[in-house]
Amino acid sequence: MGWSWVQIIPDAGFLNSVATYAHGTIRNWPSSTRAEIAAIYAALSITPDDFVVFIYTDSQAAIDGLRLCASSTYTNSRLYYKTTNFELWASIECCVHEKRLSVFPVKVKGHDGNYWNEFADSLANSAHQSDDAFPLPEAIFTSSHSIRLVYDDLTCESNPRRLFKAYYQATYMRDLLSLNRFQFTFCLTDQDDYIVDWALTWFTLNFSPSHDASFQAHHASRHYTFKFKLFLDDLPLLEKLKITRPDLYIDLLTCRSCCLRNEDLMHLILCSKRRTAMHQILQSYQNLLFSKLREAGELADVDPKLMIRKLSSLSCWSISSSNWSSYALIRGCLPKLFIDLFVELSIPRHLAMKVVVAIHNNFVQKLRRRIWNPRTYDKSRWKDAMHITLKLKTTPRPSNLPASTYVPFSSLPPLTHLVNSRDSGIDWIKNSMIQGLPWYNHLSGFMGRLTVLLNNSFCKMGCRFL
Structure with a gap:
């Protein structure tokens, strides 16, 4: 997943307005909002102390997050663990306060012909093929805390309650998938x-x-x-x-x-x-x-x-x-x-x-x-x-x-002639953290949700899993 930021020189003329830029990649929990947050963190991390920074972005989620950072909301409330990408946001908040930065987010309309916005998008899209793009190491933006929630070497950056719930559902899913009544689905995948x-x-x-x-x-x-x-x-x-x-x-x-x-x-x-x-x-x-x-x-x-x-x-x-x-x-x-x-x-x-x-x-x-x-x-x-x-x-x-x-x-x-499920041999919880795939992209994930639904709502039916 690629990210990029572009520094603009005000009143320098259209052709000379770009002072510098950077682009790179970030792994796991893929989403367009995460790419925007990564770009903001990368830009602020090299900004000198006591600067006033105007950040132009087409992401309303990024703007809302920056406003919460200004009020120290992430580190001082339970909202921290309920927010997706909370490690990135906490690092941005820490960076803003340590450097005494004044950050003002500005909303721009996406895909509306804005040259600098489209230039930044093109840099982000080409980050995986570019030689000068660099990955944003996880160790850098997770260093603001001494304690991290890690699942199978992957840092959790989503609501931990959801992760615990998903893991609990997975234990039911394994039992459900092992039943003969659902093994016919493996005959269909080829x-x-x-x-x-x-x-x-x-x-x-x-x-x-x-x-x-x-x-x-x-x-x-x-x-x-x-x-x-x-x-x-x-x-x-x-x-x-x-x-x-x-x-x-x-x-x-x-x-x-x-x-x-x-x-x-x-x-x-x-x-x-x-x-x-x-x-x-x-x-x-x-x-x-x-x-x-x-x-x-x-x-x-x-x-x-x-x-x-x-x-x-x-x-x-x-x-x-x-x-x-x-x-x-x-x-x-x-x-x-x-x-x-x-x-x-x-x-x-x-x-x-x-x-x-x-x-x-x-x-x-x-x-x-x-x-x-x-x-x-x-x-x-x-x-x-x-x-x-x-x-x-x-x-x-x-x-x-x-x-x-x-x-x-x-x-x-x-x-x-049973064939393997398309995600067999892969932990679907870890797979969703890395690729951002929803439940439905995994047979096992679907079965997990089905199990919970049956467990919570359909006990009256007296289903016997034989």
Whole structure:
């Protein structure tokens, strides 16, 4: 990440106005604000004592920070540790007071044709390739304190509470990722046509459809719970019930709709009694995406045929027990291509996400009504015939029963040819500190947030991580 500053001689004429300049790089916690702060620190560190300094910058965050430095806010309040880049700000504050500098920040409009501002930007952008640029050593701007918070040789310059929270979440994440139910995602990372967009997936899980005549408020709770249990592969299918309640569900029990095969999640979709309905639901999903792409093409005055052809060629539309991408789509792990096609048609990403998420929630709603509810009805008729009542199901399992050794059947192929996750072997906490990547750029980071959400908000669902 590059930074630069330019010293200007007032009233020296346009061509002779630049007295000197410097540029360099700074590592970790990348952001445009951090680059601005680094440039300010580098400039003030070589400024003589008792000088009056006017700093022209297009960063409002830098201006606000300089004003706080003038009032010694960073070192005299709890704001210090709550501020990002607090080590840099503390060093600037220390420099200003030790040198008795009078610093006056001046706001300039960014990307508005200001020659000196654009010159400074070009210097910062070329810092990584320039021979005369120098790195800003971490030891210099962290020397204002005798105590530093360090994680794996990296100095923490963000709110420590967030770092501790992230580390705590990581311990849950490791357990969650080790579960068999999520290992299918590693089979997708080598497929060019289906790369999971974890930001879209997270947004989809948290999205609540608007209430209308067909989807009233009391439906929302059932829909939300079903969506999460589908994503977690925690629906009460027979193959799971054989483990949790072996006293009620014997090992030989098969699907109560077709009575032919063992019932796991993939069989729920491929069951011969529901195959036609499933095909119609998936075709409706595809048609809605096509329709929205055509609308986006009309707005952008672009023929969307190429995008539609690319979308229809995705492997996820053909459901089979050997197709991991169709399994991912059903579980709710949505592909990047869904959003990328809309972005290519000049639709802003946040609007494209809302469109795709609304379509996927419509798919989940139809899946619950046309696939899950009929299956539940068939199963309830069998339970009535077997006298498995609600009272019996809620009664604790007899304590004298041995632990179940049943190995649940799976319609899915074995997890062969597993590839490493795109950030496996790298500590994602450290990765985010170095590269500034958000949670969603890491599968593990996504799982960490999911775990916390489940831990905090969905305990009532009784999810069993087996």
